[in-house]
Amino acid sequence: MEIIDSGHFRPGPDGSPDYAEHLSVPALSFGTYSLPAGSADEQSPHLQDEVYVVTRGRARFTSGGRTVEVGPGTSLFVPAREEHRFHDITEDLVALVFFAPAYSGVPAPDDLA
Template identity: 60%
Template sequence: MEIIKGAGAWAPPQAGDWTEHLRTPDLSVGTYCIPAGGADGQSPHTEDEIYVVTAGRARIVTPGAAAEVGPGAVIFVPAGEEHRFTDVTEDLALLVVFGPAYGSRGA
């Protein structure tokens, strides 16, 4: 067992905006933060992904749908699907889980 301290907590974004807290071959867990008014510059990932909104408000947009999200929202994005957080009205903090681990499938 391991307690993952700080996962999902708001912190001013650093280079890359993503902080990985835990990595095993089958999954990785981290935090992704976007400040209010900020832009989400991510590209589609090669792994399935779950976001849990821990703070803030925004809109998530994919080619097939869009939705307003806030604290408690849980979002599943399948591998390869384009997605972006837009209209970030409050500092957005996301607990992110990748399966398998982020980047492990290559491009």
């Protein structure tokens, strides 16, 4: 067993969005994504399926041509290679992020996104 400290707001040193990985095994990885109010989420599609669970804050989220309001308790599934992003972040946002298989840090090639 491993106890993981997660869900706390931790923006990057310059106040930008920050992803902190907490666990990585071949089949799964898990981290915390912190997005300050008013920031821009400029992530690229990933090669992995992804689940977000918002634990703090308010924003909008667009993926697969659909936009939804998100807040604490919202869970989102994004299939591999799908464009997606948080936007209109009105309160500092924290989301638990689960990747399967484990996140490689390599964005999906443009021709596969």
